[in-house]
Amino acid sequence: MRKIGKQEIEDMAVGAALLGTGGGGDPYIGKLMALQAIEEFGPVTVLDPEEVPDDALVVPSSMMGAPTVMLEKVPSGEEAIEAFQKLEAYLDEKIYATFPIEAGGVNSMLPFALAARLGLPVVDADGMGRAFPELQMVTFYLDGISATPAVIADEKGNSALLTTIDNVWTERIARAATIEMGGSVMNAMYSMRGKQLRESGIPNILRLEEEIGKTIRLAKENNVNAIQEVLKTVGGFELFRGKVTDIDRKTETGFARGIATFEGIGNDKGETLQLRFQNEHLLATKGEQVVCVTPDLIAVLDAETGLPITTEGIRYGTRCVIIGIPCHPKWRTKKGIETVGPGYFGYDVDFVPVEELVNKGGEK
């Protein structure tokens, strides 16, 4: 058990945005929401998964929709409370604690904004260890935990409580409703028991986020290279160094989709890297060669500061370092790859772990 104040939130927001692999929402908005709630209601208690009673009811607080929409439609906090209260009424049980569904600029922060208001603790575990664009893309789904009963609520006061035959149907129906409700909504879904979260979730995600953020923040005063330090912290690889020459992005069917193109600088001069994304970066290719692919993590960092850049933050001319990070082993299982591998997103490539791709590239 530990208390989370403003500095921890600042660091976590940066680390979450990096693990959010370009998606998960704007870290600035997420951070502001959490900071404002902590300012008003005081620090939030974070529990290690082991500290949560077996039968305690725990529910992640998250947002769904296109990050590009979230930029213009900042949630007030009321809709998150509404979603939780509707779910509590339906289950006829008080919620013991909340937790993040994923690592990402907004979705890592929303549990803190809600927890501060409701006086709930936040559990240090999530369902992805990164960010993914669809509701069924959580370790809970791999372990057979139902997304429903699921409540979605918009800022206008509309809400829907879904009961579906599987989590893919939750995604389909909630996504259609979300688009109609203005492109983004607050969720209360994947309610589970403390024991389930401990067994199925990815633990210590908040500690990792904080560590990444702190590393980047302190790099300058410690006179070390931020990106090299981050790579050590996360066990990742530098894939490419280049500047943005083209960014083709549109918001469609409720997602921000597109392709970003980088022209190499330094050792990568003369080469071109392309990133394909659907909210999150999913595939990085250098010419015909895959250099990193989902479910492994692809993050774009500012070459100078080491700060992560979201897909909607990618601007022409920005100098970036693209890094790859091995995903949690749960995603490298057969069901994991079926759920979030390149085939699911329509890319005609096989999943190969980033550490193998990097070695192969090195052997050339």
Add this chain to the structure above:
Amino acid sequence: MRKIGKQEIEDMAVGAALLGTGGGGDPYIGKLMALQAIEEFGPVTVLDPEEVPDDALVVPSSMMGAPTVMLEKVPSGEEAIEAFQKLEAYLDEKIYATFPIEAGGVNSMLPFALAARLGLPVVDADGMGRAFPELQMVTFYLDGISATPAVIADEKGNSALLTTIDNVWTERIARAATIEMGGSVMNAMYSMRGKQLRESGIPNILRLEEEIGKTIRLAKENNVNAIQEVLKTVGGFELFRGKVTDIDRKTETGFARGIATFEGIGNDKGETLQLRFQNEHLLATKGEQVVCVTPDLIAVLDAETGLPITTEGIRYGTRCVIIGIPCHPKWRTKKGIETVGPGYFGYDVDFVPVEELVNKGGEK
């Protein structure tokens, strides 16, 4: 209080299809569902609105979606029960009776199919006195009765319980979810008290449907003209006699939309009539001249048998009589015209009562 058996159902289905003005679903499917339930569970009790206690909880059972989809996706009856049970659980109260939301081939019959299974009575009142394509298009909306809490349920086992800020939002979110759920779902919405139904609903719609069906059925053996007899029963007007020369129909955004063109025969030889529909027939024009427009009723009858033809039943070459019927006075109010008048559907014409249009045409 009276018992409804198979003959009454047969007649009501025909009358409901006529008042359904081309929409409200295929009368054959609706009839079969009701007949099968009555066969299995026995006759259904129909209550006059005056027989329902003031504070009794009454809920219409209906389907939403494109009638063209309903043809291929016949509900099993289970999803209607599921929708009712979810609503009862949410309200924590047993439903006393059901009733039709509208007159229409399917939606007039679904309450009987459900009532037979659950042993509930059906109240002889509806919310339209005809059929309309959207959820907020009910007299209950004009009287400020909320559509939510609203449950929609599909045949796969998915359901959503909506709480919205107004009935137009119920329509928007439910429609988006319906499209995702396969194009049609069962509803349990517009729950209200007996007193509200009595004050806001349109009474004796089932008696009228039955009378219309009986008139058409008995016309031949009584050696009278079915269409002339029906016009007397409903207080309507013959607008045009012609054969179908073109039918342009597509299912889009969850509706069956299109235009049907008729070439005059008999007294109307040399003239052309066009019908525009969105599930229901909404606008009939002869050249530039409006001959009947929503909310007044436009029905297409088979010239020979007098039987109503739905929009999806219109076939090239069929000889038809198009009739117009004055709508219930509630629809001719300012809010009524705003809700279901020609402007709402995007037609650039003013509402003029069909009886005036017919007289104007006569003066030429």
